[in-house]
Every structure is written in C-alpha cells, then in structure tokens.
Amino acid sequence: MVPVLTTERLTLRGLTRDDTDAVLRVFADPEMSRFFEADLSDPVQCRRMIERRLAYDGPPELGHWVIERDGEVIGLAHLRPSWELPGNVVEIGYFLEPAHGGSGLATEAAARLLDYGLAELGVPAVWALIRESNVSSVKLAQRLGFLDVGSGMHYGAEHRVHVKLPDLHGRTHHIELWVPDLAEAEASFGWLLGELGWREFQRWPDGVSWKLGATYLVVEQSPALTAREHRRRDPGLNHLALHVSTRQQVDQLADQAGAHGWKPLFADRYPHAGGDQHYAAYLENAHGFEVELVATPPGVHSNG
Ligand SMILES: CC(C)(COP(=O)(O)OP(=O)(O)OC[C@H]1O[C@@H](n2cnc3c(N)ncnc32)[C@H](O)[C@@H]1OP(=O)(O)O)[C@@H](O)C(=O)NCCC(=O)NCCS
Structure with missing residues (x-):
C-alpha cells in the first residue's frame, strides 16, 4: 500500500474499496471525463x-491515492509505471472534483506526489500524458515545471507528452578525496569510475577528477596532507557507495577489481554482506579507501 502523504491542506492516502462511493461522486459531473476515453x-x-486501480500490482511504493481535504475525498491521483510509454517509466495522474477546483489543490497534490517520486523514491523522471485541449491540466503541469517533449497517440487519442526531471538543488556537487599516492588512486578509482561511466573532468599536477552527470569526484595528493593512509574507521568518510544498474555488473566489477588495485571486503558474505535485500560488492584500495557497489533494485529506479 502506498504511504500517506500530507500537504498544507490535503492528505493523500491509498485508495481502498471503501472509497468507491466517494470516487463515484468525484466523477459524477460528465465534464470531468471530457478528455478521457471512458465516461466516468x-x-x-x-x-x-476503480476496480482496475484496486487491482494494481506494480511496485508497492507506487500506485493510487485518494485526495482528502478535512476528511472528505475530493479527488484521485496516481504515480505508477506507465503502460502507455515504453521503458518502465513512471506516470502521474490527478483528478479533482470540480467543486474544489481553481484554488491550487490539484497543484498541491501533484507537487507532493512529484516530490515523493523524484526526491524520496529517487525515480529518474515523472511523465504526464495530457490532451492539448485539457488546458487546466496543461497549466498545472507548466506550473510544476514539466517539460513538453512531444506528442503521441495514447489512451486512444493524441496527447502531449510531458516530463518532470529532478532538480539539482541540494544534490552532491562534488566529493574531494585527499590521497597519499595519486598514481595509485588514479589506477584504482580511475578504472572503477571509468567502468561506471564517469569521465575525466579536470587534471592538474596534484590531482584528477571524474564527472558523472552533475557530480564530480576529485582525488588530490595535496602538499598539505597530514597522514599517509586513509583510516576508514576514524571519524570522517567511511566509504563511498555507488549505484550499479544490475547484479551481473556488480559481479563483473567485483571480479575485475583485483587487477586494478582493489581487494574485496567481507568476501565470505558476498553479495549480501549489507543484508538479505542488499546486493553489493565492498572493495578497499591499497590506501584504505572503501567503495561499495550497490545493485540498484529493479522497478521504479530503472529507466528501462
Ligand atoms: C486537471 C485538474 C486536476 C486541474 O484542476 P484545477 O482546479 O485547475 O487545478 P488546481 O486545483 O491546481 O487549481 C489551479 C487554479 O487555481 C488557481 N490558484 C488559486 N490558488 C492557487 C494556488 N495556491 N496554487 C496554484 N494555483 C492556484 C490557479 O491560478 C489555477 O487557475 P487557472 O487555471 O485559472 O490559472 C482538473 O481540471 C480535473 O480534475 N480535470 C479532470 C480530470 C483531468 O483531466 N485530469 C488530468 C488528466 S491529464
């Protein structure tokens, strides 16, 4: 069941069969269905x-919510894998009883779902399919920063395709590791990050950095260094953990890492040293830096 999400004026909670009468009331005005195939x-x-929604069997953190205000159901919303768009992407939908329209409530509900999907779950993007003539919905999407990226035949009619991407605010800008031996760090980190798609970004006599997306990682042999090795059990950084798309890739990297300056940690418990549900390789380089390679769970995090 999806979690309860709250906003200043609203509560979004999982749809249940007990909501049937309330949802029938939300859709009682034929205007509500103007842009849909079915007359709801x-x-x-x-x-x-409603039955189709109740039968949802996708990832449990996604699904269908009712929108409540002061304990009364006034709308419906969803965030679920799209069956209209390819690639297992996540689609949003929102429906507000007309009596409650025009005061930003649908925007408030959709904004909360976007935040839940993009910031809490880490979904890479949220998609919305909207009929061009559905002006209220197009305006809502624009208000929330959706991009209009084209059109296509969906739900039996031409729809604009909108996408909302996570913004960079608050995300990691860069990580800087001070290392005692730049050549060693370059051999171990350079190889690993290269395998994961990072590209060399900056280089100067004492350092090098690699960048992936909007984040870069620096290794620097600073003249101001005060120790010759990294002691990961001392206060400070213990380890870096990086996403890996599949379990097979975690296995491959763990196999190859030995040839690039890494030795396995917790090998007797591979690949579940971090717990039964957690598939990861733990590696340590010659100067004591630990890296954890974590298989990203399939489902909502995946782009395809
Ligand atoms: C799409 C739908 C949810 C939009 O409803 P809505 O009432 O326009 O949306 P909101 O509740 O966010 O209200 C936005 C309006 O309130 C105004 N508003 C007032 N206070 C506001 C606030 N604090 N924040 C945002 N908007 C506010 C906005 O200016 C806007 O009015 P405008 O469209 O005249 O510019 C509704 O029309 C609907 O349920 N339609 C049928 C189902 C449907 O088509 N769903 C979408 C499928 S893609």
Whole structure:
C-alpha cells in the first residue's frame, strides 16, 4: 500500500474499496471525463476504473491515492509505471472534483506526489500524458515545471507528452578525496569510475577528477596532507557507495577489481554482506579507501 502523504491542506492516502462511493461522486459531473476515453460519470464505467486501480500490482511504493481535504475525498491521483510509454517509466495522474477546483489543490497534490517520486523514491523522471485541449491540466503541469517533449497517440487519442526531471538543488556537487599516492588512486578509482561511466573532468599536477552527470569526484595528493593512509574507521568518510544498474555488473566489477588495485571486503558474505535485500560488492584500495557497489533494485529506479 502506498504511504500517506500530507500537504498544507490535503492528505493523500491509498485508495481502498471503501472509497468507491466517494470516487463515484468525484466523477459524477460528465465534464470531468471530457478528455478521457471512458465516461466516468457513468457508474458502471467509473466502478470499472476503480476496480482496475484496486487491482494494481506494480511496485508497492507506487500506485493510487485518494485526495482528502478535512476528511472528505475530493479527488484521485496516481504515480505508477506507465503502460502507455515504453521503458518502465513512471506516470502521474490527478483528478479533482470540480467543486474544489481553481484554488491550487490539484497543484498541491501533484507537487507532493512529484516530490515523493523524484526526491524520496529517487525515480529518474515523472511523465504526464495530457490532451492539448485539457488546458487546466496543461497549466498545472507548466506550473510544476514539466517539460513538453512531444506528442503521441495514447489512451486512444493524441496527447502531449510531458516530463518532470529532478532538480539539482541540494544534490552532491562534488566529493574531494585527499590521497597519499595519486598514481595509485588514479589506477584504482580511475578504472572503477571509468567502468561506471564517469569521465575525466579536470587534471592538474596534484590531482584528477571524474564527472558523472552533475557530480564530480576529485582525488588530490595535496602538499598539505597530514597522514599517509586513509583510516576508514576514524571519524570522517567511511566509504563511498555507488549505484550499479544490475547484479551481473556488480559481479563483473567485483571480479575485475583485483587487477586494478582493489581487494574485496567481507568476501565470505558476498553479495549480501549489507543484508538479505542488499546486493553489493565492498572493495578497499591499497590506501584504505572503501567503495561499495550497490545493485540498484529493479522497478521504479530503472529507466528501462
Ligand atoms: C486537471 C485538474 C486536476 C486541474 O484542476 P484545477 O482546479 O485547475 O487545478 P488546481 O486545483 O491546481 O487549481 C489551479 C487554479 O487555481 C488557481 N490558484 C488559486 N490558488 C492557487 C494556488 N495556491 N496554487 C496554484 N494555483 C492556484 C490557479 O491560478 C489555477 O487557475 P487557472 O487555471 O485559472 O490559472 C482538473 O481540471 C480535473 O480534475 N480535470 C479532470 C480530470 C483531468 O483531466 N485530469 C488530468 C488528466 S491529464
């Protein structure tokens, strides 16, 4: 069941069968269905829509919510894998009873779902399919910073395709590691980061950095260094953990790492040293830096 999400004026909670009457009321005005294939003011079609939502069996952190204000159900929303767009991407939808329209409530609900998906779950993007003539919904998407990236035939009609990407605010800008031996660090980190898609970004006599997306990692043999090795059990950085797309890639990297200055940690418990649900390789280089390579779980984090 999806989590309860709250905003200043609203509570979003998982849809249940007990909400059926309230949802029928939300869709009672035929205007609500103007942009849909089905006429949801027809109780039979509306019940079918509710049943389809209740039968949702995708990733449990995604699904269908009702929008409540002061304990009354006033709308419906979803964040779920798209069946219209390829690549297992996540699609949002929102529906607000007309009596509550025009005061930013749908925007507030959708903003909370976006924050939940992009910031809490780490979904790489949220997609919305909107009929061009659905002006209220297009305006809502624009207000929330969706990009209009094209159009296509979806849900039986031409729809604009909108996408909302996470913003950089608060994310890691760079990480700087001071190392006692630049050549060794370059051999171990340079190889590993290169395998993971990072590219060399800056180079100067005492350092080198690699960049992936908006984040770069620096290794520097600073003249101001005060020790010759990194002691990961001392206060400070213990280890760096990096996403790896698949378990097979974690296995491959763990196999190859020995030839590039890394030795395995917790090898007797590979690949579950971090717990039954956690698939990871733990590696340490010659100067005591630990890296954890974590298989990203399939589902909502995946782009395809
Ligand atoms: C799409 C839908 C949810 C939008 O509803 P809405 O009432 O326009 O959206 P909001 O509740 O966010 O209100 C936004 C309006 O309130 C105004 N508003 C007032 N206070 C506001 C606030 N604090 N924040 C944002 N907007 C505010 C906005 O200016 C906007 O009015 P405008 O469209 O005239 O510019 C609604 O039309 C609907 O349910 N339609 C049928 C179902 C549907 O088509 N869903 C979308 C499928 S893609």
